[in-house]
Amino acid sequence: MKAMLLSAVFLLVACAGCSKATESGTAGGANKWTVPGVVRITINTDVNSFDPIIAQLYAENYVQEAIFSGLVKYDGSENLVPDLATEVPTLENGGISEDGRSVTYHLRKNAVWQDGVPVTAADVQFTYTLIMNPKDNSPVESTYARIERIDAPDPHTVILRLREPFAPVLSQVFCAGGFGQIVPKHVLAHTTDLNRDPFNTHPVGSGAFVLARWDRGSTMVLKANPRYFGGPPHVREIDIQVMPNEDTQLVSMQSHQLDVATQARPSQVEAYKRIDGTHVVVAPTYVEDFITLNLTRSPFDDVRVRRALAMAFDRDRVASTAFNGTAIPATSIIPPHNWAFEPDNDAPTFDPVGARRLLDEAGWVVGSDGVREKDGKRLSFTLLHTPSTTSAAITEELQSAWHDVGADVQLRAVPRNVLIGQIEPAGSFDALLAGYGYDVDPDRSQLVETRFIEPHGFNSARYSSADVDRWTEAANATYDRATRKKYYSLIQRRLNEDLPYIPIDWEEFVYGVNDDLRGFRPETVNSDFWNVQDWSI
Numbered sequence: 001m002k003a004m005l006l007s008a009v010f011l012l013v014a015c016a017g018c019s020k021a022t023e024s025g026t027a028g029g030a031n032k033w034t035v036p037g038v039v040r041i042t043i044n045t046d047v048n049s050f051d052p053i054i055a056q057l058y059a060e061n062y063v064q065e066a067i068f069s070g071l072v073k074y075d076g077s078e079n080l081v082p083d084l085a086t087e088v089p090t091l092e093n094g095g096i097s098e099d100g101r102s103v104t105y106h107l108r109k110n111a112v113w114q115d116g117v118p119v120t121a122a123d124v125q126f127t128y129t130l131i132m133n134p135k136d137n138s139p140v141e142s143t144y145a146r147i148e149r150i151d152a153p154d155p156h157t158v159i160l161r162l163r164e165p166f167a168p169v170l171s172q173v174f175c176a177g178g179f180g181q182i183v184p185k186h187v188l189a190h191t192t193d194l195n196r197d198p199f200n201t202h203p204v205g206s207g208a209f210v211l212a213r214w215d216r217g218s219t220m221v222l223k224a225n226p227r228y229f230g231g232p233p234h235v236r237e238i239d240i241q242v243m244p245n246e247d248t249q250l251v252s253m254q255s256h257q258l259d260v261a262t263q264a265r266p267s268q269v270e271a272y273k274r275i276d277g278t279h280v281v282v283a284p285t286y287v288e289d290f291i292t293l294n295l296t297r298s299p300f301d302d303v304r305v306r307r308a309l310a311m312a313f314d315r316d317r318v319a320s321t322a323f324n325g326t327a328i329p330a331t332s333i334i335p336p337h338n339w340a341f342e343p344d345n346d347a348p349t350f351d352p353v354g355a356r357r358l359l360d361e362a363g364w365v366v367g368s369d370g371v372r373e374k375d376g377k378r379l380s381f382t383l384l385h386t387p388s389t390t391s392a393a394i395t396e397e398l399q400s401a402w403h404d405v406g407a408d409v410q411l412r413a414v415p416r417n418v419l420i421g422q423i424e425p426a427g428s429f430d431a432l433l434a435g436y437g438y439d440v441d442p443d444r445s446q447l448v449e450t451r452f453i454e455p456h457g458f459n460s461a462r463y464s465s466a467d468v469d470r471w472t473e474a475a476n477a478t479y480d481r482a483t484r485k486k487y488y489s490l491i492q493r494r495l496n497e498d499l500p501y502i503p504i505d506w507e508e509f510v511y512g513v514n515d516d517l518r519g520f521r522p523e524t525v526n527s528d529f530w531n532v533q534d535w536s537i
Contacts, residue, residue: 031277033256034516037236039537041260041528042243042252046217050203052181053130054137054195058437061177063240065527066222068183068205069229070176071105071124071158073530076521078440083176084111084119084206084229091479100165100479105174107156111206111229113184119206121152124174126185136194140179143172165477167484168441177526178439182206208233208533218242234519234536253278253512259537260520261512262528265389266324272512281511282326283522286335286438289394291383291502292424292460293431299379300431304362306499310348311355313401319505322393326510330503332492333444339481340442342489346496347503355405364406372406380408381430384423387413394504395433425455427462434460434501440525442488445472448495463500 047060052068055061065073071085080088085105089095095104111119128150131138138144146166151159162169174180187204191197203211208230209222222238241258243249246265253261254275264272264280272280291309293300300306315329331347334340364372364379372379383398385391392413399409414423423429436447436458446457449472450464468491475487495501513520519534 031256031514031516033277034259034514034537036537038239039235039237039260039517039535040239040241040258042241042249042258042262044242044244044263046242047220049200050211050214051183051194051197051200052179053127053183054200055179056137056139061179061181062527062529063220064181064203064205065177065207066209066238066529066532067203067207067211068176068181069111069119069207070178070180070182071107071174072170073176074171074440074523074525075530076523078523078525080170080175084108084182088170096479100167100477101162103160103162103169105158105160107158108229109156112227113187113206114204114210114225114227115184115187116227117184117186118155119182119184120155121158122155123182123185124158125150125152126189127174127182130183130188130194133194138179140172147173165479167476167479168439168443171439171441175526177523177530209238209529212237228533230533233533235532238532250512258512259514259517260528262509264510264512266322266326266508266510267389269324269326269510272510275512277515278512279515281513281522282508283511283524284328284335284337285507285509286338286440286525287435287507287509288330288333288335288438289433289435289504289507290330290333291398291431291504292434293500293502294427294429294460294462295500296427296462297430298377299362299364299374299381302362303498304358305364305379306502307348308355308358308362308405309402309407310499310502311351311358312405312407313398314350315504316350318394318397321397322390323505323507326508327505328508330505331496332503333438333447333495333501334442334488334492335438335506338440338442340485340488342485342492345489345492348496348499352401352405359406366406370403370406371408378408379406380410382410382412384412384414384419384429384432386416386419386433386435391433398433424458424460427454427460432460433504435507437525442484443472443476444491445476447501448472448491461500463498465494465498468494 043059045059047063052064069084072080072088073083075081084107086108089103130136131141131144146163148161148163184204208225208228210225212223213221220240224233224236226232249261250268252258293306295301319327319329332345364374367373383395385395395411399411402409446452447459449469453459453462471487471490475484516537518536522528523530
């Protein structure tokens, strides 16, 4: 999703075969500064709306998961688990039809809205209608367009009728925290303009917490919902403090004004470890940093140049220097902790000698100043990045490595909204450092398929491969994991052959956590609030 690009997305992956979050410090013990029953947690930006239908920001979905519910949600191990539904549909339990075009959910009969009105299948149908209304500006309309209709044979049964089989449907449709929360029909049925409805600031959800107060740009106060279908939460209040600056957050943690710091810089790990009564959690993510090369521009229309650039820098060094060791070197657009990852993916290895040889073969000759030239043109280009400390560190490493093989690279920081909203869609760049927060499902069609070339998707490289298009669609058309993995193995190898994108790292995120807080397990594909009802302090 575009709203998740370059966002402060956090992720804990603790599934079988995954790297688990690691903790440092002395967990356990009562801190005098703990406020019993109140959790104080940070977020890096304020929200614009609390209505899940029109939410555009990751931060909005992050908070909304505490207030609303989806049919399913991710748990702390990145497994889909029931939310409003009683179970996750599968082929085995009959929830997914044999032809893959019908998906059936059974709703909890004790679920009610925070005003006491029962949650029914009519609310799910109504939510779908709002998402598909072009006037409502939903960012996920194109995904939900895969649904032909939604049937409700009784108040507690929902059947999605898909236009065609779509394997990622469970994680991309009606999934809490992923732009998939259900909204109440009885509250919004008569709205004339959803984008300006009072619901945006006074939401009524079915989640564990109720919005009690919103001090714009500063604080959101959530109160426990005694009607929550999962039982009353263990904490009575959540204070979400808006803190864009990591240094301010560190100072607040040091002065014991916070219980959870969610966006610490990698360079701050040791400082957090030194805070008495707290511990550090480092969590691997589905957030990848990679270089996007504009294939419509020279010299990136030559795969030999692209491969040389990929071979010229050391991913291990970048992960170590730019992230203080809190990153995993990337060799693919699928992380090593995902079931679809192909370890034998033919990723270029660090080989500056081989990189120089490839550039020689491509006709780029070293000039008197060390910069290569071909047909009177210098091997010179601009690398765009966002104005963050980490992005600057990554691009400086790349600039140095590429200079060593004869490329003259200028670095330019561009505001995130300009990069995403203007430059990428227009294709007005040479190369850029991109960040993408993926869903757990390995579908990457929006990034690699021809039909999703910007501005119709996120394929900013302008990459086009008939094989990759066909393999991606085939992988999405089956629910059989073994079959899907075969296609994703082919895709990963082909992308490492064509190199429209150069993978750099999978980020890991750093949390500072009060030792007295129990039950906090980051789930950072969508929201750390996935199990907020189980937190205690």
